[in-house]
Every structure is written in C-alpha cells, then in structure tokens.
Amino acid sequence: MSVGTLPKFVSNPDPSIYMRGRYVVVDLETTLLDNGWAGNLNNSLVIAAWKCSWATLPKYSWGNEFHQEALLEDISLADFVVAQGNKFEYGWFNRFGIKLESVLGYDTLLGHYVLAGNRAWKLDLDSLADFYGVGAPKNKLAKRSMKCGICPSQWPKGLVQNYCLGDVLTTEAVFLKQRQILDQEGLLPVVYHRCLFTPVLAELEHRGMCLDAPALKDEYVKQRYRQAELENELKTITGGINISSTKQLGKFLYEDMQFTPLKDRFNRIITTKSGKLPTNEKTITTLRATNKAQRRFLKLYTEAKKISSAFSKFLTPGMNSLESGGMLYAQFSQTTARTHRLASTKRRSNTFHSIQLQNPPRIYKPLFRARQDGWKVVEVDFAGAEFASAGILTNDPQIKADIADPNFDIHTFSANTKFNLNLTSFSKGSCSSENRQDAKEQTFAPMYRDRPDLDWDVEFRSRYSQLDKVQRKWAETVLRTKQLTAPWGLKFYWPDCEVLRNGSIKYVRNIYNYLVQGFATAEWTPIAAVCLWHRLKSVGSNAFLVNTQHDSVVSEVPNTELEQFDQIVQQSFTKDLDTVLKNLYNITLTIPTSIEVTARTNWKGARCKVCSQEFNPLTNHECRGVINGIN
DNA sequence: GGTACATGCGCC
C-alpha cells in the first residue's frame, strides 16, 4: 500500500531558493464579509495585482475568481509566491483552482515574526515598510475606507487599483530587504518551515469541525436542567449573589460564611495580585469547611461555575450552529505565541459559528464527529513530546534511557517522591493509580522550574543532571548576552535579564521553557502535519485535516482508507519528521518520537478519574453529566 | 458607553 510521496521542496528543503529563485508577489482585494475570508462563498474577488521577479512592471486583473489565467500562468512559472499574510491568499488560490500543495510560499509577515523571535513587534505591512525603510506609498483615503469597512467593490476603480498595486510594490521591497537580513541571521530555514505550514492551515480553517447534533442536544438539555437545579439551591444559600462575580463571591465566602483565608508556608495570607482574597476553584476546594452548609455551598458552586463556562464557551455556540449544519470554525495564528507555537481564536463572524478550537473541554470532544457516515475522526498525538524534546536538546542520557525503558514509568517515579512510597521498582502499576494520577500533574513541572525547597525538583534535577547542567548554561548565556539561539536558528531575546535580589536569574523559567516547548510543539508538529497533508494529496486520498492542538493533529478519514492513512501517519510523524529536520535544520533526533493514533466515529474524549471509562454522553456511565468528576 | 485590567479556567 502506497504512502505517497512528498514534493521535493518538502523532503529536500532548500531555503536558499528564497535568495535566488523566481518569485511572484501577490496582493488581492476582495469584498469584506468575514474580513474577506475565502471561506465565505459570498465574498468575491475585486482585483488581483502581482509582480513577477522577471518583469519590471506589476500586472493587475479585475474580475472574478474564475478568470485569473494570467496570474495562474505566472505563478506556475515561479519558484515561490510572496505575500503579506499568505494564509489569506492561499484561501483564494484554492478558489482560483490552484492546487495549494504545489505552491511554495514566502510570507513577509512570518519573516518579520521569525526575525522578532519572542519580541512583540508590529507585523502589519506599514510597520514592516517603516522597519525595513522602504517608504510605503501611504494611501490615506484607501486605508480609511478599509478601516470603516467600506467594501473595495464600492471604491472608485482607480483607488482600488492604486492601493492594490502599491501594496504589491511595498511587499516586494520589504521582501528584498528582509531576506537579506534573515539570510545573515541564519533564519531562512525557520521562515521556510513556517511557510510550509501555512497552506495546511488555510485548508484546515476552511474545513471546520462537525458536531454530533443528537449528542450535543442531549447534553445541552441535561446541563440546562442541572443548571436550573443548582441555581435554585445556591439562591437559597447565598440569598441570590452573582456567583460569577469574584467580588460578590469573595464577600460571601470570607465575610458572610466566615471562611478562614488560606495561608502559605510562611503563614502569610494568600491573596491575588491586587491583594484580594482568591476565589478560584483550587482555593475553594482547599478552604476548610467546618459545617454542612459550607460544604454544600462549595460543592454546588464549583459545579455551577463549570456548567456556566461550558455553556458560554461551547454548548451555546454549538447549539446555535445546528440550524446551519452544526459546523464550528476557528482561526489559527502563526504569529502570536512567544514560543512560536500555533495559536487559535474564535472566528469573528456573522456567517460562521465559531469557537476556539484548541481548548474545547476534553469531555466534550466526543460531541464532535466525522461529517460523513462511514468516516472516522482520527487523532494523532506525539507521546511525551516535551520530555523527549528536552532530552534531545540537552542531550541527557538518562532521559533517553528512561524513555526507552518499558519498565520505567516517570509518573510512578514522581509519585514515589511525592508520597514517600520507598518503591524499588518504577514500572507502571508499582503504586496505586490514585497516587500516580495525583503525581502526574506536577511530574514535568521541574523541567521548567528549579526549586531546591521542593523534593521533587531536587529528585528530578539530580536524576536528569545533564538537563540541569544545560539549562543552567542557557540561563547564564542569556544573562551574559541577553539572547539565546535555538539549534534550528530561532533567537529568543531577554534584553533586561539580570540577577534578582534573591540570587536567581530573571526569566529563568521562560529560558528553561521556550526551547523545549518550541522544539516539540512549534517545530515537530507542523512538519508532521505538512508531510501528512502532502502525502494524502499525493495518493489522491479523500481524508483531510480538521484541527491541531500543539502536539496532535486531528483528521477525518473514510473507513476504506483507514489502513493507508495509518501508514501515512507513521511515515509522516517519524521518518519524514527525521528527514525534514535533518535536511532543513541539520538536526538529528537522538530520541525517537513516538505517537498514538486513535480512530473512531466521534473525537476521542477524556477518561473519567473515577471509573477510567471514556466519557461519552451517548453511553451510560456512572459519571454521566457530572463534569467535575472527570479528569 | 467604551476601554483596559483582573480574575479564573479551558486546552496542550
């Protein structure tokens, strides 16, 4: 069975193409529904403008998406396509009939973001023009019209044309300056990596995720009912305070109910940043309830708050979408996170229902399904990605050994310290599952922290002494030079790094974190997704990607293609990842990555802490409907 | 009435 092929520009990436290749710079003006998103089929193209590197004058073309032969011809002659905010153009290229997998992009927005590293630089085209000193022709009238939401289709033709052509020339000028700097800084491979990911995201945004309507309705009704019950009971206890108000809740807890505020290990009263008494769940579950009324209130309150959050963030938007087909969309941003991880937001839209697709409650994942009968939702996860990433970056032999050892379970090891178990074996099952579960939460915390007063930190850092040594070296480097260069070339900056009064280095936790988190989730996952996407295209598969959550990729796959899909996944997430990291960054993964693949009609959900059953609103389960019983 | 901030919490 064929696992397909990758295009040369993926399997054998050569970022120097950006310095010497033939390119076309493109800018499009469209109607403005949903900010001109190509996913809204009521949008239309107003004008396309482009300039070829082999021509002196730019070209333009009015008219609709089906008549862009001249642009398509030039794109087919180029090695890559340059644009500011390429994801937008990719969406429209799809509508032009261009196969996205055949177009290598260069995005000036991503270029600037990569140069910025973790610095919060402005990324709009005007700011870029200023930064690179290429003096953009500022068309104030056009800018103002755009800002006021006046559709370019209503503008005088000459105005649109000048605006669009002006942006093409500005983008080209920015590109030419920018690529020189990125080349000198050794950052072109990183930009290349980011640009490979863009068309995958453009398509993924367009697909959206499909809800399981009966399951969602069932859950919605059940929670509405429960919510009403809770509201009634709480009202009788509190006299009708607004439990969403931290102010009112604080007053109720600490004044009316007379709870004793919590204290830290130095016997200081714990407060929030602004000095108020905290009212979050952790605090509330730790407060000592001394009577029945107090206990009852705490239980009801916690449940009510979770339910209310589930409604506003998920159940209500989900229900609203059912009339129009039960599809939820999101927007992904490659230029938000300081670690260069992907970020996701709700799509601000009147047409599309949307949620933030990177954080739906895990217990509700089974409320999503494949949109067609006879298909599965397939999730691919990297297992222990950040631990492996840390092991590779610091070359720690013990991390490597522990990951390879089937008889070593790090959460059991963690539980051993936390609960003083005096275990002699750390294989999974050597301690109770409750102990393991409780320890799990903090197992990897010492990777991004170093507290000599905490037993687990000392234990962790003494076992993984090479990791400890290298991370300290990172911090010393930043203290000395104010920056840190990752093995893939990306530079992180902490210009005001200094030794604090208590002797620790400022930003030490960020310094310990960024490379480790960035390598696993910002470098590996996009490469794996890109390779999966290209291979699926190359075999003419009907399967497609619908989501990605830092160390996982979610797809919809026809049952008839499951076996082939699995093989392509294995290829993409292991061998292809190795190949691309080697060829693009000259990095070798000294610890092999491992993945978990699950395929089912509905998206894989969370397991219940109590009975270990996967939560599924469609099946009977002792924790059915009880949100806070779920891990 | 709008904006900015604080808090809390969902995910990885």
Place this chain on the structure above:
DNA sequence: AAATGGCGCATGTACC
C-alpha cells in the same frame, strides 16, 4: 495559591 511554561475567552469591575 502555594508549586513550570504557553495560549484565548468570559465575566465583572474600575475608570474615563
């Protein structure tokens, strides 16, 4: 909240 990092969103509140 003590006791890692990274995000975005909802809600309430303060302030102009």
